[in-house]
Amino acid sequence: MQVSVxxxxxxxxxxxxxxxxxxxxQDERDSLVRLRRTTLRPDQFEAVGLAAExxxxxxxxxTADGTDRTGT
Ligand code: SF4
Structure with missing residues (x-):
């Protein structure tokens, strides 16, 4: 599972x-999001999915298995 912003x-x-x-x-200069990692461990799926929602x-x-979930 991958995450992008x-x-x-x-x-x-x-x-x-x-x-x-x-x-x-969050970036110290402009407070915009920054990723610490793009490939997720299984134990991070739920929290990152909730963040997207x-x-x-x-x-x-x-993105996982060819499907996308976004916060929109
Ligand atoms: S929740 Fe969305 S809008 Fe808020 S800091 Fe994260 S990426 Fe940006």
Whole structure:
């Protein structure tokens, strides 16, 4: 399972960092999302999926087995 982010859609809410701090971080300069990793461990799937669903900007995409889940 892979995760990607669209920084152009990020509104710096920090919801993703609260849900999955091992995967998401916020840039010190502009507070926009940064990824700590793009390939997820199985134990991170649930938290990252929730982060994608809750992201107010729809900036997070999770890809697994040819299907996409986004926060939109
Ligand atoms: S939850 Fe979405 S909008 Fe908020 S910081 Fe993370 S990627 Fe950006």
């Amino acid at each position: 669209d920084r152009d859609r990020c509104c710096s809410s920090g919801m993703c960092v609260m849900n999955a701090p091992e995967v998401f971080d 809750l992201c107010p900007g729809g900036a997070i995409t999770v």
